[in-house]
Amino acid sequence: MRVLALTAAVMALGAMGLGATTPADAKASPASADQGQPQRIVCQINRDRTSRHLSPVFLHRTLSDAAQSLGQRYAAGTLSNGYFDQLVASKIAPLGNGVGSSYKILGTFASDWDYVNSLERSIFDQLFDRTLDAIGVSESSGVYTIVLATGLSQRPSTVETCPSGNTQFSPSGNGSGDNPSTTANGVDLTQFLCAFNSRRAHVNADAFVVHRALASEAEAQAEQMVMLGHYTVDGPRKVDESLYSQGVNVKQLYWIAGDTYRGASNLVELLDATYSNYVMNTTYSVIGVAQKNGFWSVILASLYHSVHAYKPCPLTLDDVDYTS
Structure with missing residues (x-):
């Protein structure tokens, strides 16, 4: 160096x-x-x-x-x-x-x-x-x-090329670990989305929008793995059946699961390193994520209609872009 x-x-x-x-x-x-x-x-x-x-x-x-x-x-x-x-x-x-x-x-x-x-x-x-x-x-x-x-975990929702004001971005909280105020389904959702959406921007992929049904299904899958005591790899078929039974209309689906969850940044690094072809794929536009007792589930999908994340790097759960 x-x-x-x-x-x-x-x-x-x-x-x-x-x-x-x-x-x-x-x-x-x-x-x-x-x-x-x-x-x-x-x-x-x-x-x-x-x-x-x-x-x-x-x-x-x-x-x-x-x-x-x-x-x-x-x-x-x-x-x-x-x-x-x-x-x-x-x-x-x-x-x-x-x-x-x-x-x-x-x-x-x-x-x-x-x-x-x-x-x-x-x-x-x-x-x-x-x-x-x-x-x-x-x-x-x-x-x-x-x-x-x-590698910052928090970013402003919009980054101006030339800032119009004299203010500088200040992170909320200490920016590390899982903050309860930004946690949904056991995952620091703001940190998770910000990290992934920043990386997807580098490959000209749209930012993920959280799909409520996918998030609920991911939570159910994490709970199922806790009951089994091990992670399972037959998720896509069961996820398909469960989502379609709810009338959720997705064009394409991919499901990933694992254990040894140690935080949102740990999960982001693992997914990017091992499943980059999927999580960076421009085809997928919506996501659902959950973890419980170290078991995690991530569901990616594409829809028949377009969706847009207005705040790719949310600071609070209220900033997270959802779709149904």
Whole structure:
């Protein structure tokens, strides 16, 4: 892994690498009025990402707070190699299981435009990574700090290329594990949908809409597996029979089941790794998911009519898009 000056690449479960050399040009200079506007910085980054057919990133309050802490320590000459690890553990890792984060300090620049141009040359691969979710930015005396993150479990419902306001996204709760306020059928549904819909967007697949009958059937299947004491693989036939008996009209159906459920992010990773051909298939538009006592069931289906998720990354259960 190539280590950049004052750049760390850290996963929530362990460090991947850390550099601690000081940028020769990062010396304090008089600030201009044309500096330190996070919205302008993310706008330029997003325009350049869009030109490369990449999705836009959003400003994240927690990441900006981390950037400010790093910048202040750097300015005071007290930034140690391990400080970013501490920020990851205390502030960034709780934003999602398996979150990845890195930072970069650069200076001195007379404008945000000059900064973005230099930043894109300095950490091109990180800025134009298709999995990048969000950034946080802080500036002082022409010296800029940026913190980048992937794998976030919460996202705004709409990500603007150029933010129209001065607000930055702040996650609800601590963003990790299964939050009871966002749990349905034993699964943190908001985290599950956000993670999957973000991944489906990368392959131009529509976001999943939760189908109430599929969700109920998934719950019944999970309960059946608990009764049996093991997972069963004869789900599709039984699901077909059960759904059609309820008058549910689905065009195509696929059912997946298993055990050892350890959280929504764990289930997302398992499905993406093992059943990617199905969960990323553009044919499927609706989903039902449930788990009980570690046994989980996921049902995918396509309908004879089109459906649309207005909030691909819901923050609460009220934001979840349902269909019948």
